[in-house]
Amino acid sequence: MAKVKVRLYGVVRLKTGMSAFEAEAETLDGLKKQIPGVTPKEAKDLIVLVNGEKAGRRCQLKPGDEVVLMSPAGGG
Amino acid sequence: MATTYGGYMGKVLKIDLTTKEVSEYPFSDEERELFIGGKMMAAKILGDHLKGTEKAFSEENMLVITTGPLTGTGAPSASRFNISTLSPQTGYITSSNCGGHFGYYLKKAGLDGLILTGQCDTPTWIEIQNEKVTFHHADDLWGLKTSETQAALDDRLRMKNGRVRKNGKICIGPAGENRVLYASIVSNERVSGRGGTGAVMGWMNLKAVCVGGNKEIPVYDKEKMVKHTQKWFRYLRRHPLTGEQLPKLGTAGLVSSMQMKHILSTKNYSSGQYDEFEKVSGERLAEEYNIVNKGCLTCPIRCARTVEVAGKQVKGPELETLVLLGGGILNNDLEAVLRWNYELDELGMDTISAANTLSYAMEANEKGLWDNGLRFSETEGISRLFEDIAYRRGIGDELAQGSRRLSEKYGGKEFAIHAKGMELAAYEPRKAAGLGLGYAVSNRGGCHLNGGYLVILEGLGLSVNQTTYHGKADLTMMFQNLMEMISATGQCLFTSYAFFPSSLMRHPNAWYTRLVNAALPYCGFAVRLMNKYPELLKLHLPVFHHTKGFEYATGMKMSFGHYMRCGERGYNLEREINRRFGVSADKDILPARLVKTLQDSEDPRSKVPLEKLKKVYYHARGWDRNGLPTEKLLKKLQLEQI
Numbered sequence: 001m002a003k004v005k006v007r008l009y010g011v012v013r014l015k016t017g018m019s020a021f022e023a024e025a026e027t028l029d030g031l032k033k034q035i036p037g038v039t040p041k042e043a044k045d046l047i048v049l050v051n052g053e054k055a056g057r058r059c060q061l062k063p064g065d066e067v068v069l070m071s072p073a074g075g076g
Numbered sequence: 077m078a079t080t081y082g083g084y085m086g087k088v089l090k091i092d093l094t095t096k097e098v099s100e101y102p103f104s105d106e107e108r109e110l111f112i113g114g115k116m117m118a119a120k121i122l123g124d125h126l127k128g129t130e131k132a133f134s135e136e137n138m139l140v141i142t143t144g145p146l147t148g149t150g151a152p153s154a155s156r157f158n159i160s161t162l163s164p165q166t167g168y169i170t171s172s173n174c175g176g177h178f179g180y181y182l183k184k185a186g187l188d189g190l191i192l193t194g195q196c197d198t199p200t201w202i203e204i205q206n207e208k209v210t211f212h213h214a215d216d217l218w219g220l221k222t223s224e225t226q227a228a229l230d231d232r233l234r235m236k237n238g239r240v241r242k243n244g245k246i247c248i249g250p251a252g253e254n255r256v257l258y259a260s261i262v263s264n265e266r267v268s269g270r271g272g273t274g275a276v277m278g279w280m281n282l283k284a285v286c287v288g289g290n291k292e293i294p295v296y297d298k299e300k301m302v303k304h305t306q307k308w309f310r311y312l313r314r315h316p317l318t319g320e321q322l323p324k325l326g327t328a329g330l331v332s333s334m335q336m337k338h339i340l341s342t343k344n345y346s347s348g349q350y351d352e353f354e355k356v357s358g359e360r361l362a363e364e365y366n367i368v369n370k371g372c373l374t375c376p377i378r379c380a381r382t383v384e385v386a387g388k389q390v391k392g393p394e395l396e397t398l399v400l401l402g403g404g405i406l407n408n409d410l411e412a413v414l415r416w417n418y419e420l421d422e423l424g425m426d427t428i429s430a431a432n433t434l435s436y437a438m439e440a441n442e443k444g445l446w447d448n449g450l451r452f453s454e455t456e457g458i459s460r461l462f463e464d465i466a467y468r469r470g471i472g473d474e475l476a477q478g479s480r481r482l483s484e485k486y487g488g489k490e491f492a493i494h495a496k497g498m499e500l501a502a503y504e505p506r507k508a509a510g511l512g513l514g515y516a517v518s519n520r521g522g523c524h525l526n527g528g529y530l531v532i533l534e535g536l537g538l539s540v541n542q543t544t545y546h547g548k549a550d551l552t553m554m555f556q557n558l559m560e561m562i563s564a565t566g567q568c569l570f571t572s573y574a575f576f577p578s579s580l581m582r583h584p585n586a587w588y589t590r591l592v593n594a595a596l597p598y599c600g601f602a603v604r605l606m607n608k609y610p611e612l613l614k615l616h617l618p619v620f621h622h623t624k625g626f627e628y629a630t631g632m633k634m635s636f637g638h639y640m641r642c643g644e645r646g647y648n649l650e651r652e653i654n655r656r657f658g659v660s661a662d663k664d665i666l667p668a669r670l671v672k673t674l675q676d677s678e679d680p681r682s683k684v685p686l687e688k689l690k691k692v693y694y695h696a697r698g699w700d701r702n703g704l705p706t707e708k709l710l711k712k713l714q715l716e717q718i
Contacts, residue, residue: 009332011324013359045583049336057585068336072584074537075317075573076327076395 001026002061010071012038012046028059031067047072079105082296083145083630084113085188088121091202091209093280094135094194098209101191109632110714113144113188114564115171116646118160121191122169123649123718128656132164132272133255133279135194141182141246141285142189144566148180148293148373149301149629152309153568155180155373159246163271163520164279165257165429165478166497168654170271170520173563174246175372176263178287181244185289196281201229201247206289214283221422222249222262229286247284248274249424251466255279256476258429258499262421265380265391266372269426271498271520296631304628308621309376316582317537317573322379323369327395328358330536334399337535337542338507338675338682341500342403343452344435345493348504348675350403356410361392365414377570385414393417393427399502400431405438406453419459423466429478430462432499436479436492446486490668495522496659505666505684506675508534510548512684513693514556516664517703519650525569528555532573537581539593543681547600549693553607557643564646565626577619604696610644613637645713648697648705652718661703664690 001024013019016037025031028050032043048055049068061067079086090101103117111120118140130136139161146154157179163170182190186207199214212232217225225247233241245263252259252274259274260267268274295301313319321329331353334340338348354360361381367389371378381392393401393413397420401413420427440446448471450461464472474482479499483492493500498521505512511534514527524531530552533540540547555572562572573581580589606613614635616623626634651659665671666686675682694701698709710716 009336009357009359010329011320014324014362019354019359045585047336047584052336070332070336071321072316072537072581073321073325073329073333074532074576074581075322075570076330076536 002063002065004031004061004063004065004067006031006067006069008069010073012069012071025061027061028055028057028067031061035069045072046070079108081105081108081145081630081632082294083149084108085183085186085291085293087187087207088189088191089187089207089209090191090193092194093192093196093200093282096211103188110645111649112561112564112642112646114142114156114158114566115160115173116560116564116642116649117189118142118158118171119169119646119649119653122160122162123653126162126653126656128658130162132162132167132276137162137193137276139192139273139276139280140189141192143179143183144564145630146625147566148183149295150305150374151567151625151629152305152312153372153375153377153571154566155375156566156568157182158563159261159268159273161271161273161276163498164255164275165272166521168496168519168521168657168659169650170273171650172261172268172270172273173569174261174263174266174268175375175568176244176266177373178244178246178263179566180373181242181287181289183293184291185287186291187287190285192280192282195279199281199283201284201286202282204285204287206291217283218253219250222247222424223422225249225284226264229284233286241288243286243288245284245286248277249422249466251423251425252278254466254468254476256425256465256468257478258426260424260426262424265370265421267421269428270523274424295629297628301625301628304621304624308625311621312376312571312574315574315578318377318570322377322570325358325362326369326379326381326392328361328381328393328398330395331357331398332359333536334503339504339531339535340403341399341502341504343406344404344432344439344491345500345504345669346491348507352408353403355408356398356402356413358395358398360410361398365410366392372568375568377568379570383414385411385418390414390418391421396502397427397431400428400435404431404435404502405455407455409455412455412458416458416462419462423462425462425466428501429499430465432493433475433479433482434458434461436482436488437475439491440482440486440488443488445488446482493522493667493669495666496663498522503531504675505670506682507542509543509545509684509689510534510552512666512670512686513548513689514552516666516686516690517693519647519654525559526556528552529559530555532576533596537573537576538589538596539584540596543679544597545685545689545692547597547603549689550600550603550607550696551596552693553696554603554640556647557607557640559643560646561639561643562622564642565622567622571622575620607640607644607696610637610640613640645715648709648713649715649718651705652710652715655704661690661694661701664703
């Protein structure tokens with residue numbers, strides 16, 4: 001299990017009421033199950049960046065990784 | 077001229093401010109079929125008068141204020157009006173679209189549009205009640221800020237029972253009076269911001285226009301329109317962009333996405349990321365400052381924010397202001413941005429151009445080109461500086477001219493971030509090639525919307541390869557035409573986002589969304605076919621409610637293909653007018669920073685491949701190599717008489 005820092009942006013941040021939290025997970029799929037107040041179905045649609053790079057769901061997490069979870073957003 | 081179509085009031089008034097003569101301006105049903113309304117109607121009127129020799133501040137210029145056929149019909153987000161004129165900032169035609177309720181009340185007064193020409197001999201405000209025009213002295217209003225002006229006008233419109241007569245207003249602030257080249261026109265809290273329309277109104281000595289009345293806005297098929305509108309509202313409320321993101325976070329919600337995609341303009345567009353973006357983000361605005369959401373008449377999106385600044389509830393900033401007065405000048409003080417946003421609206425000045433002119437000046441000072449005392453991240457005194465610009469005092473007098481003119485005087489053209497003299501919006505285009513093309517070719521100058529807003533495919537909505545040039549030119553043309561027409565009908569451009577099926581926007585990781593992202597750049601030929609022969613699309617798209625809504629409101633036949641053709645006509649019409657003022661390929665340019673300097677030194681594609689894109693774009697548009705519409709194209713678009 002890797003201890004990672006998770007930052008939230010967009011609507012998901014308002015929904016959880018949190019801007020960041022720490023979690024322990026091996027994969028992104030595992031991490032997405034730990035977002036408070038967000039169902040797995042909703043978590044599936046979040047855009048994920050690991051250390052600033054777009055990452056797929058099977059991405060293996062390493063200790064100290066910074067994970068960004070963001071709701072899709074567009075139009076301005 | 078009376079009309080047989082619904083949605084129109086059938087009358088456009090022309091007011092000569094010099095002679096105080098009021099007359100009806102003829103606009104026939106044939107012209108309505110071709111030029112619809114809004115910015116296209118205004119362009120037709122301007123095109124019939126401007127020869128290419130006129131100056132913005134002259135008797136020959138006009139301020140053309142128009143509504144669209146959907147304005148005030150109950151269609152969603154359709155309370156808008158448009159102001160077009162010869163821009164003092166660019167020297168070309170500009171159009172500025174505004175929400176609020178002025179458009180609705182202009183139609184209640186019995187008018188589709190208003191043409192203002194000439195110059196009042198003393199400060200004046202105009203009252204129009206049920207087509208009747210009254211001129212009033214405005215000496216006591218001259219010098220007032222925009223909210224003070226509107227409050228004073230409400231007092232003048234107070235009836236015997238103490239209530240204010242229902243009305244819509246537009247007015248200018250001190251910046252317009254003093255002809256700051258990017259002065260805006262303010263309507264309640266909404267702003268017709270771009271292109272310096274407020275400076276033209278100031279030159280005219282016209283402080284404000286109030287409109288109202290009790291005319292009925294006709295709808296061709298009321299029953300069908302009501303049913304369709306209900307469906308349309310439901311669709312917009314369910315769509316992830318118009319029903320969730322924009323209502324919850326406003327346009328400011330894009331700051332974080334822009335940061336992740338490297339398109340957040342930072343330090344005068346020298347970077348696409350700002351380390352301290354979280355401090356000036358939409359999330360922080362929503363969590364700590366937003367009091368309530370606001371919307372225009374009949375708008376289900378309600379994207380506007382109300383925030384509290386120094387104990388006062390005021391309009392919150394849009395994305396552009398937040399980015400350009402945040403990371404754009406390396407400022408992480410959100411409260412300062414809220415205050416400046418309010419102050420700029422009060423002074424009647426475009427926040428985008430003001431911010432970019434400021435960041436140009438800071439960089440010019442940093443590089444030793446202009447000793448003006450302005451430095452990135454030093455924000456003390458900026459409120460005072462904005463006042464100095466509005467009242468044209470000291471250094472403010474120079475800043476009032478915008479970044480293009482300053483760079484011509486002091487140097488640094490490569491980092492004066494404008495196109496055709498109008499400063500760019502907040503998206504850094506080196507990681508959004510299609511938007512870069514849009515900025516360069518846009519008829520009104522550095523505008524993301526008139527440019528086609530391709531960034532919605534390039535990271536803010538879909539995730540098409542940001543730096544490729546494949547397909548971008550054809551897609552840019554398609555979205556420019558689409559938005560041209562939406563604007564002409566009197567609707568907010570945000571309704572165009574519903575053009576993208578909800579599932580694509582809601583499920584960015586789904587296989588079909590990834591497929592669309594990967595395939596779209598290689599669909600240029602299909603998009604070109606659609607752009608070239610839109611009449612083949614004689615249908616209504618299920619996700620695009622605009623065409624049926626237009627038919628029910630007006631009684632005019634309108635397929636999706638016809639809709640796109642009308643938009644194409646409008647875009648080419650403005651280009652043709654601009655041709656008279658010298659626009660051609662050599663004016664479709666961006667500053668060297670964006671086309672020559674890499675945003676990321678390790679990524680050779682991180683600049684706008686403008687020349688390559690322009691070549692494909694001109695070909696797609698049916699323009700010649702010099703970027704001008706051919707005679708054949710003009711004939712096809714029924715513009716040969718223009």
